[in-house]
Amino acid sequence: MSDLRKTQMCARGSRAFFSAQGWDWQEFLKNGIDIEIVESANDAMAQQVVEYVKNGREQ
Structure with missing residues:
Protein backbone atom coordinates (compact mmCIF):
# COMPACT_ATOMS: atom_id res chain seq x y z
CA MET A 1 0.00 0.00 0.00
CA SER A 2 2.86 2.38 0.70
CA ASP A 3 4.05 2.06 -2.92
CA LEU A 4 0.56 2.98 -4.12
CA ARG A 5 0.53 6.03 -1.87
CA LYS A 6 3.99 7.13 -2.97
CA THR A 7 2.83 7.08 -6.60
CA ALA A 41 -1.88 -6.03 -16.25
CA ASN A 42 -0.60 -3.78 -19.07
CA ASP A 43 -2.29 -0.79 -17.45
CA ALA A 44 -0.70 2.67 -17.57
CA MET A 45 -1.35 3.46 -13.91
CA ALA A 46 -0.17 0.04 -12.79
CA GLN A 47 3.00 0.58 -14.80
CA GLN A 48 3.67 3.79 -12.84
CA VAL A 49 3.70 1.76 -9.66
CA VAL A 50 5.88 -0.91 -11.28
CA GLU A 51 8.40 1.72 -12.40
CA TYR A 52 8.48 3.25 -8.92
CA VAL A 53 9.06 -0.13 -7.31
CA LYS A 54 11.76 -1.09 -9.79
CA ASN A 55 13.53 2.27 -10.05
CA GLY A 56 12.26 4.86 -7.65
CA ARG A 57 12.59 3.34 -4.20
CA GLU A 58 16.32 4.06 -4.10
CA GLN A 59 15.84 7.78 -4.82
Missing part, protein backbone atom coordinates in the same frame (compact mmCIF):
# COMPACT_ATOMS: atom_id res chain seq x y z
CA GLN A 8 -0.24 9.08 -5.56
CA MET A 9 -2.74 6.33 -6.34
CA CYS A 10 -5.85 6.41 -4.18
CA ALA A 11 -6.99 3.36 -2.23
CA ARG A 12 -10.54 3.48 -3.62
CA GLY A 13 -9.36 3.53 -7.23
CA SER A 14 -6.76 0.87 -6.53
CA ARG A 15 -9.37 -1.36 -4.93
CA ALA A 16 -11.60 -0.98 -8.02
CA PHE A 17 -8.62 -1.77 -10.26
CA PHE A 18 -7.83 -4.91 -8.25
CA SER A 19 -11.44 -6.01 -8.49
CA ALA A 20 -11.48 -5.47 -12.26
CA GLN A 21 -8.35 -7.63 -12.56
CA GLY A 22 -9.86 -10.37 -10.40
CA TRP A 23 -7.24 -9.83 -7.69
CA ASP A 24 -8.02 -10.07 -3.99
CA TRP A 25 -7.70 -6.65 -2.32
CA GLN A 26 -7.65 -8.02 1.23
CA GLU A 27 -4.94 -10.52 0.33
CA PHE A 28 -2.91 -7.67 -1.16
CA LEU A 29 -3.26 -5.62 2.02
CA LYS A 30 -2.07 -8.56 4.12
CA ASN A 31 0.69 -9.95 1.92
CA GLY A 32 1.37 -7.62 -0.97
CA ILE A 33 1.48 -8.79 -4.58
CA ASP A 34 4.25 -9.97 -6.85
CA ILE A 35 5.45 -7.18 -9.13
CA GLU A 36 5.24 -9.54 -12.09
CA ILE A 37 1.50 -9.89 -11.57
CA VAL A 38 0.99 -6.13 -11.59
CA GLU A 39 3.28 -5.77 -14.59
CA SER A 40 1.19 -8.27 -16.56
Whole structure:
Protein backbone atom coordinates (compact mmCIF):
# COMPACT_ATOMS: atom_id res chain seq x y z
CA MET A 1 0.00 0.00 0.00
CA SER A 2 2.86 2.38 0.70
CA ASP A 3 4.05 2.06 -2.92
CA LEU A 4 0.56 2.98 -4.12
CA ARG A 5 0.53 6.03 -1.87
CA LYS A 6 3.99 7.13 -2.97
CA THR A 7 2.83 7.08 -6.60
CA GLN A 8 -0.24 9.08 -5.56
CA MET A 9 -2.74 6.33 -6.34
CA CYS A 10 -5.85 6.41 -4.18
CA ALA A 11 -6.99 3.36 -2.23
CA ARG A 12 -10.54 3.48 -3.62
CA GLY A 13 -9.36 3.53 -7.23
CA SER A 14 -6.76 0.87 -6.53
CA ARG A 15 -9.37 -1.36 -4.93
CA ALA A 16 -11.60 -0.98 -8.02
CA PHE A 17 -8.62 -1.77 -10.26
CA PHE A 18 -7.83 -4.91 -8.25
CA SER A 19 -11.44 -6.01 -8.49
CA ALA A 20 -11.48 -5.47 -12.26
CA GLN A 21 -8.35 -7.63 -12.56
CA GLY A 22 -9.86 -10.37 -10.40
CA TRP A 23 -7.24 -9.83 -7.69
CA ASP A 24 -8.02 -10.07 -3.99
CA TRP A 25 -7.70 -6.65 -2.32
CA GLN A 26 -7.65 -8.02 1.23
CA GLU A 27 -4.94 -10.52 0.33
CA PHE A 28 -2.91 -7.67 -1.16
CA LEU A 29 -3.26 -5.62 2.02
CA LYS A 30 -2.07 -8.56 4.12
CA ASN A 31 0.69 -9.95 1.92
CA GLY A 32 1.37 -7.62 -0.97
CA ILE A 33 1.48 -8.79 -4.58
CA ASP A 34 4.25 -9.97 -6.85
CA ILE A 35 5.45 -7.18 -9.13
CA GLU A 36 5.24 -9.54 -12.09
CA ILE A 37 1.50 -9.89 -11.57
CA VAL A 38 0.99 -6.13 -11.59
CA GLU A 39 3.28 -5.77 -14.59
CA SER A 40 1.19 -8.27 -16.56
CA ALA A 41 -1.88 -6.03 -16.25
CA ASN A 42 -0.60 -3.78 -19.07
CA ASP A 43 -2.29 -0.79 -17.45
CA ALA A 44 -0.70 2.67 -17.57
CA MET A 45 -1.35 3.46 -13.91
CA ALA A 46 -0.17 0.04 -12.79
CA GLN A 47 3.00 0.58 -14.80
CA GLN A 48 3.67 3.79 -12.84
CA VAL A 49 3.70 1.76 -9.66
CA VAL A 50 5.88 -0.91 -11.28
CA GLU A 51 8.40 1.72 -12.40
CA TYR A 52 8.48 3.25 -8.92
CA VAL A 53 9.06 -0.13 -7.31
CA LYS A 54 11.76 -1.09 -9.79
CA ASN A 55 13.53 2.27 -10.05
CA GLY A 56 12.26 4.86 -7.65
CA ARG A 57 12.59 3.34 -4.20
CA GLU A 58 16.32 4.06 -4.10
CA GLN A 59 15.84 7.78 -4.82
